[in-house]
Amino acid sequence: MRVTLWGTRGSLAAPGPDTARYGGNTSCVEVRGDDETILVLDAGTGIRSLGAALPASVRRVDILLTHLHMDHIQGLGFFRPLYDAGVSVHIWGPASTTLHLRTRLMRYLSPPLFPVHLRDLPCHLALHEVPNADIEIGRFRVASALVCHPGPTVGYRIAAPEGTLVFLPDHEPALGARVFPLPQEWTSGYEIAAGADLLIHDAQYGSAQYAEHVGWGHSTIEQAFAFATLAGVRHLVPFHHDPAHNDDDVDRLVTTATAAAQPSFAVLPGTERTTFRLHAGGVVDVEPTAAACTVPSPHVPVP
Amino acid sequence: MSQKALELILIRQLATRLALPMFVIDPTSRLLFYNEAAERILGRRFADTGELAAAEWTAGLDPTDELGVPLPPTAQPLLIASRERRPAHGRLWVRGLDNVRRLIEATCFPLVGMGDRHLGVVAITWQVEEAA
Numbered sequence: 001m002r003v004t005l006w007g008t009r010g011s012l013a014a015p016g017p018d019t020a021r022y023g024g025n026t027s028c029v030e031v032r033g034d035d036e037t038i039l040v041l042d043a044g045t046g047i048r049s050l051g052a053a054l055p056a057s058v059r060r061v062d063i064l065l066t067h068l069h070m071d072h073i074q075g076l077g078f079f080r081p082l083y084d085a086g087v088s089v090h091i092w093g094p095a096s097t098t099l100h101l102r103t104r105l106m107r108y109l110s111p112p113l114f115p116v117h118l119r120d121l122p123c124h125l126a127l128h129e130v131p132n133a134d135i136e137i138g139r140f141r142v143a144s145a146l147v148c149h150p151g152p153t154v155g156y157r158i159a160a161p162e163g164t165l166v167f168l169p170d171h172e173p174a175l176g177a178r179v180f181p182l183p184q185e186w187t188s189g190y191e192i193a194a195g196a197d198l199l200i201h202d203a204q205y206g207s208a209q210y211a212e213h214v215g216w217g218h219s220t221i222e223q224a225f226a227f228a229t230l231a232g233v234r235h236l237v238p239f240h241h242d243p244a245h246n247d248d249d250v251d252r253l254v255t256t257a258t259a260a261a262q263p264s265f266a267v268l269p270g271t272e273r274t275t276f277r278l279h280a281g282g283v284v285d286v287e288p289t290a291a292a293c294t295v296p297s298p299h300v301p302v303p
Numbered sequence: 304m305s306q307k308a309l310e311l312i313l314i315r316q317l318a319t320r321l322a323l324p325m326f327v328i329d330p331t332s333r334l335l336f337y338n339e340a341a342e343r344i345l346g347r348r349f350a351d352t353g354e355l356a357a358a359e360w361t362a363g364l365d366p367t368d369e370l371g372v373p374l375p376p377t378a379q380p381l382l383i384a385s386r387e388r389r390p391a392h393g394r395l396w397v398r399g400l401d402n403v404r405r406l407i408e409a410t411c412f413p414l415v416g417m418g419d420r421h422l423g424v425v426a427i428t429w430q431v432e433e434a435a
Contacts, residue, residue, distance in 0.1 A: 146309040146310075186312055188309055
């Protein structure tokens with residue numbers, strides 16, 4: 001399984017020289033199986049580059065949306081396979097109690113917000129609301145679970161024989177807790193994240209910021225560490241960087257939190273265009289190199 | 304240990320922040336959580352009991368109306384909410400785990416999650432009077 005980060009930013013794209021290292025595109029992650037099954041996790045602005053990089057031979061793509069906030073769907077209309085009549089695009093997203101996924105997506109993919117209507121896309125488009133049961137896509141088994149974030153929001157667990165990836169880009173498990181972490185059974189996202197080889201998790205805020213953003217649906221980096229510890233993951237990718245944070249801010253947050261927590265797992269700050277390769281036994285290689293990670297090497301152990 | 308449904312987690316988080324006595328009960332009548340304000344009505348601290356199986360907290364509850372007449376299940380707000388899956392409100396005497404009888408008002412509503420999953424009942428109570 002190869003996992004490539006095409007967008008690591010949260011809330012709003014933040015391009016520019018100050019964010020060039022970690023990247024300015026919003027949430028988008030490519031998951032590629034050994035059988036060339038392609039999953040796309042979220043359709044933030046990073047999906048445009050992913051679409052341009054996909055080989056023309058691709059005939060099916062599955063896009064798994066965690067939720068429909070703008071930073072997770074804004075790139076959708078710019079995803080090249082949508083305009084290829086020879087490609088089947090399956091879009092999965094959380095159900096709502098009121099409106100079907102198609103209706104909710106059309107609010108964006110229709111005039112006046114977007115010139116092309118969803119129904120006019122040339123690809124073979126199929127929309128699915130994620131079921132309560134696991135689904136199989138190619139060689140991947142995909143589980144989903146509702147998690148704590150405003151509006152219907154799910155996290156995904158993607159399992160293959162060589163390892164397990166968990167994607168929780170927008171998640172506030174500490175909401176309302178007097179102390180965090182809570183016991184496992186009372187923690188949002190625990191079951192879906194437990195024992196993951198690679199956890200991509202919301203780490204938008206520093207501690208001081210959080211007090212002003214309680215209920216916005218995001219975590220501090222310290223809470224992400226605590227959650228990852230509770231879930232017993234092997235590698236943590238802090239993700240959904242605040243658009244107001246430049247690269248130096250992210251470095252500082254990660255380094256400080258890592259030094260304080262001394263985690264037993266490896267910390268690999270979410271960096272655009274970094275690829276993780278999962279191997280059997282929970283081993284994760286980083287491509288192109290671990291130089292993308294700014295945490296001192298003692299905190300980036302290779303299990 | 305399996306994780307509780309998100310809706311239950313969120314309602315517990317809300318309950319911990321309220322001064323209003325609140326009980327969270329699963330579909331088997333297992334008492335999953337009660338907040339600090341509810342400890343006075345139940346007569347035990349949650350930190351001491353943790354979750355309670357149905358028999359552990361309902362066996363001695365002995366619900367009656369204001370005149371002391373035992374309430375049938377069809378008149379008990381908690382059971383109405385659980386079995387009929389509709390909100391119910393009532394005034395009744397109950398006996399706590401500390402063996403003290405209290406007159407309470409209880410509003411109970413079913414907790415229905417996404418996909419119409421029946422997750423249990425939330426009971427909000429007010430203590431009106433305590434038996435001498």
